[in-house]
Amino acid sequence: MEAPVQATIRSLDPRVTRLSIPQELPEFTPKPPLDEWQTYEVFHQARPGEQPVHVGTVHAPDPEMALVFAKEQYARRGTTYSLWVVRTADIYAFRSEDADIFATVPEKTYREPHDYKVAQKLLRLKRKSHGSSAADAPASS
Amino acid sequence: MYGNLSIAEPVRGVEQEDPEKLAEFEERIARGEKIEPHDWMPREYRRQVLRMIEQHAHSEIIGALPEGTWITRAPGFRRKLALMAKVQDEVGHAQLLYSAAETLGKPREQMINDLLSGKAKYSNVFNYPALTWADTAIIAWLIDAGAIINQTLNAKGSYGPYARALERICKEEAFHLKYGYDNVVTLASGTPRQRQMLQEALNRWWKPIMHFFGPPDHMSVHSEKLLRWKVKMASNDEMRQMFLDAYVPKIWELGLTIPDPNLRKNPETGRWEYSDPDWDEFWRVINGNGPCNRERLAVRRMADELGAWVRRALLKPDHRYVEPLF
Amino acid sequence: MPLPPPEALPALKDLLYRMADDALIIGHRHSEWTGLGPILEEDIAFSSIAQDKLGHAYALYQLLHELGEPEPDHAAFLRDAPQFRCCHLVEYPNGGYDFSLMRHLLFDLAEQWRYHLLERSSYEPLAQLARKVRGEIKYHVFHATQWVVHLGAQGTEESHERMQQALLQALPLALGIFEPSDFEEILVDYGIFPGERVLQSHWWETLLPILERAQLRVPPLETLTPAYGGRRGQHTEYLQPLLDEMTEVFRSDPTAQW
Numbered sequence: 101m102e103a104p105v106q107a108t109i110r111s112l113d114p115r116v117t118r119l120s121i122p123q124e125l126p127e128f129t130p131k132p133p134l135d136e137w138q139t140y141e142v143f144h145q146a147r148p149g150e151q152p153v154h155v156g157t158v159h160a161p162d163p164e165m166a167l168v169f170a171k172e173q174y175a176r177r178g179t180t181y182s183l184w185v186v187r188t189a190d191i192y193a194f195r196s197e198d199a200d201i202f203a204t205v206p207e208k209t210y211r212e213p214h215d216y217k218v219a220q221k222l223l224r225l226k227r228k229s230h231g232s233s234a235a236d237a238p239a240s241s
Numbered sequence: 242m243y244g245n246l247s248i249a250e251p252v253r254g255v256e257q258e259d260p261e262k263l264a265e266f267e268e269r270i271a272r273g274e275k276i277e278p279h280d281w282m283p284r285e286y287r288r289q290v291l292r293m294i295e296q297h298a299h300s301e302i303i304g305a306l307p308e309g310t311w312i313t314r315a316p317g318f319r320r321k322l323a324l325m326a327k328v329q330d331e332v333g334h335a336q337l338l339y340s341a342a343e344t345l346g347k348p349r350e351q352m353i354n355d356l357l358s359g360k361a362k363y364s365n366v367f368n369y370p371a372l373t374w375a376d377t378a379i380i381a382w383l384i385d386a387g388a389i390i391n392q393t394l395n396a397k398g399s400y401g402p403y404a405r406a407l408e409r410i411c412k413e414e415a416f417h418l419k420y421g422y423d424n425v426v427t428l429a430s431g432t433p434r435q436r437q438m439l440q441e442a443l444n445r446w447w448k449p450i451m452h453f454f455g456p457p458d459h460m461s462v463h464s465e466k467l468l469r470w471k472v473k474m475a476s477n478d479e480m481r482q483m484f485l486d487a488y489v490p491k492i493w494e495l496g497l498t499i500p501d502p503n504l505r506k507n508p509e510t511g512r513w514e515y516s517d518p519d520w521d522e523f524w525r526v527i528n529g530n531g532p533c534n535r536e537r538l539a540v541r542r543m544a545d546e547l548g549a550w551v552r553r554a555l556l557k558p559d560h561r562y563v564e565p566l567f
Numbered sequence: 568m569p570l571p572p573p574e575a576l577p578a579l580k581d582l583l584y585r586m587a588d589d590a591l592i593i594g595h596r597h598s599e600w601t602g603l604g605p606i607l608e609e610d611i612a613f614s615s616i617a618q619d620k621l622g623h624a625y626a627l628y629q630l631l632h633e634l635g636e637p638e639p640d641h642a643a644f645l646r647d648a649p650q651f652r653c654c655h656l657v658e659y660p661n662g663g664y665d666f667s668l669m670r671h672l673l674f675d676l677a678e679q680w681r682y683h684l685l686e687r688s689s690y691e692p693l694a695q696l697a698r699k700v701r702g703e704i705k706y707h708v709f710h711a712t713q714w715v716v717h718l719g720a721q722g723t724e725e726s727h728e729r730m731q732q733a734l735l736q737a738l739p740l741a742l743g744i745f746e747p748s749d750f751e752e753i754l755v756d757y758g759i760f761p762g763e764r765v766l767q768s769h770w771w772e773t774l775l776p777i778l779e780r781a782q783l784r785v786p787p788l789e790t791l792t793p794a795y796g797g798r799r800g801q802h803t804e805y806l807q808p809l810l811d812e813m814t815e816v817f818r819s820d821p822t823a824q825w
Contacts, residue, residue: 113309130350141566325617
C-alpha cells in the first residue's frame with residue numbers, strides 16, 4: 101500500500117505551490133542557539149578621503165562571508181569606496197555608566213580656539229608701534 | 242514596511258523602578274535625547290520597545306511574501322527589476338530591525354522562533370492575498386505610504402538604534418512609494434481592463450488599509466506613558482487622519498472610487514469621517530484567522546527549514562554571541 | 568551605432584541571444600529565492616545577483632534591438648521556448664540551495680571569462696558592455712566561490728556531500744554552456760569572439776583549483792556528457808512552464824503599458 105499523499109498548500113504564489121508545503125503545520129522545533137551565527141559590525145567609507153562610519157551589523161559565520169553580506173546590505177545603493185567588518189565580540193567600549201568620565205570641566209577653555217583673542221592683541225600692538233594716540237583698544241582680554 | 246504599536250499593551254510595573262533614575266530618564270527624553278542600548282532604562286521601556294521593533298521586523302519579513310507572490314510574473318524588465326528590488330528591501334529592513342532589536346538583549350534566533358511558533362504578532366495587512374498584479378501596485382503605493390507616515394514619526398522616537406534603522410528604511414521606502422505610485426498611475430491610465438483590475442484591487446485593500454494604523458483610540462489601551470517615552474509618536478487615529486489627508490485626494494484624482502460611501506472630510510472638524518471598517522475582522526485576523534495567516538507562517542517555516550543545513554554547516558564551536566553594540 | 572559586416576550579423580545575433588537568454592533565465596531562477604533564502608543577509612545578496620543578471624540580459628537585448636531585433640520587453644516576454652538560445656543549466660528548477668549555488672559558480676565563472684574575452688571584441692558596443700559589467704561579475708564569482716568553498720571544505724559532512732552531489736548534477740549541464748555553434752568560425756574570423764572551445768578551456772582551468780579548495784571530487788571531463796541542445800532551441804521540459812509563468816501578466820495584453 102502506498103503512503104497517503106499529504107495535501108500541500110496551493111498558493112497564489114507559484115513559488116510557494118512548488119515548495120509542496122504540507123497543509124497541516126508540523127510540530128514546531130525551535131532553532132538552536134547561534135542558528136543565525138554571530139554578528140559583525142560594519143563600517144562604510146563612501147569615498148576616498150571620507151571618514152569610515154559605523155553603519156550596522158550583519159550575521160555571518162566568518163569575516164569573509166560578513167564582507168559579502170555587508171556589501172549587499174549596506175552598499176547596494178549610493179557610492180562605496182571601502183567596507184570593513186569586525187567581530188562584535190572584538191570591540192571594546194566604555195560602559196555607558198562611565199559616560200561621566202567624558203565630562204569636561206568647562207574651565208578648560210585653554211583647549212579651545214575661542215579662548216585666544218589674538219586679533220585684539222594684534223590690533224593693540226599695531227597701534228602701539230605706529231604711535232596711535234587717540235583711542236587705545238580697551239584691554240579686555 | 243511597517244512598525245507600529247497599533248495594539249498597545251498597558252504599561253506596567255513602572256512604580257517598582259528607582260524614582261530618581263526614572264525621573265532622570267524621563268528628563269533626558271523630554272530634552273530630546275536618544276536612549277542608547279546600554280543606558281539605564283525602565284524594564285517596561287525595554288519590553289515595550291523590544292516588542293515594537295520585533296513586530297516591525299516580523300512584518301517586514303512576512304511582508305516580503307504578498308508582493309513576492311508576483312515576483313516571477315512581473316510584466317516587463319522595469320517592473321520585474323523594481324519588484325525584485327522592493328522585496329529585497331523588505332528583507333533588508335527585517336535585517337536592520339532585528340539588529341536594532343538585538344541591542345536590547347534578545348538574540349535573533351529567539352525572535353524568529355517567536356515568529357515561527359506563531360507567538361509573535363506582525364502587521365495584519367500581510368495576512369491578505371495579493372490576487373492580481375494590480376494588488377502589488379496598491380500595496381506598494383498605499384501600504385508603503387501608510388508605513389512611511391508611521392516610520393517617519395517613529396524615526397523621531399527615543400530609542401537610538403530603532404531611530405537610526407528607520408532613517409535608513411525611510412529613504413528606501415521613498416523608492417517603494419514612487420514605484421507603487423508609478424505602477425498605479427500606469428494602470429489607471431491603461432486599458433479598461435487594467436483600470437478595472439486596479440479598482441478591484443483598491444476595493445479589496447481598502448479595509449486592510451483602514452485597519453493598518455490599528456484600532457481607534459477609543460478602543461485602545463491608554464498609551465500616555467508610551468507617548469511621553471517617545472515609544473509611540475502619535476495615536477492610531479492621528480496617523481489614520483494623516484494618511485487620509487494625504488492620499489484620499491490622490492486616489493480620487495485618478496478617478497478611482499473608494500469603497501466607502503460615508504468617507505468625507507467634515508469641513509467643520511477638519512477630520513475625515515468613514516464607515517466602521519469592521520474592527521471584528523481586525524481582531525479575527527490578528528488572532529490568526531485571516532485569509533493567509535496559516536500560509537504565511539507555513540512558508541516562513543519552510544524557508545527556515547530549507548536553509549537549516551546551510552546555517553548548521555557554518556556554525557563554528559568557537560562562535561560567541563554578543564549583543565550588537567549599536 | 569556601428570553595424571557589423573552583414574555576413575557576420577547572424578553570427579553576432581546568435582551569440583547575443585545565447586548570452587541574453589542565459590542571463591534572463593538564470594536571473595529569473597535566482598529571483599525565485601527572494602524572501603525564501605537560507606538567512607536574511609544571503610537573501611539580500613542573492614537578490615542583488617539576480618537583479619544584476621536581469622540587467623545584463625536587458626543590456627544584451629538592447630544591443631540586439633539596435634541590430635533590428637524586437638525591443639527588450641518583447642524579446643524577453645513574447646518568445647516561446649524553441650526560440651530561446653539559453654543552455655539547459657539555467658533552465659533547471661532551483662532545487663535546494665546546494666544546486667543553486669553550484670550552478671551560480673559554474674555559470675558565473677564562464678560569464679567572467681566570456682566577458683573578459685569580449686572586452687577585446689571587434690564589435691565595440693559589446694566590448695563596451697563587457698568592460699562595464701566586469702566589476703559586477705567579479706563580485707558574482709567571489710560570492711559563489713566563497714559559498715562553494717565554505718560549504719564544501721569548511722562545513723559539515725552533510726554540506727560537503729550536498730555540494731558534491733550538486734557538482735555531479737550541474738557539471739554536465741554546465742558543459743552545455745559551451746555547445747559549439749555553426750557560427751564559431753565567423754565569430755573568430757571577424758574578431759568578435761574567440762569561440763566556445765577557447766572559453767571552455769579557460770573556464771575549466773580556473774574551475775579546478777576552486778573545486779579543489781572546496782575539497783570536491785571532479786569527475787574526468789571525458790566521462791561527462793554535455794547537455795547540448797539549448798543553443799539550437801531544444802530545451803528541457805522546464806523552460807516553457809517558466810516562460811508561461813514569467814509572461815502571464817505581460818501576455819494578458821502585450822500592447823498595454825505595464
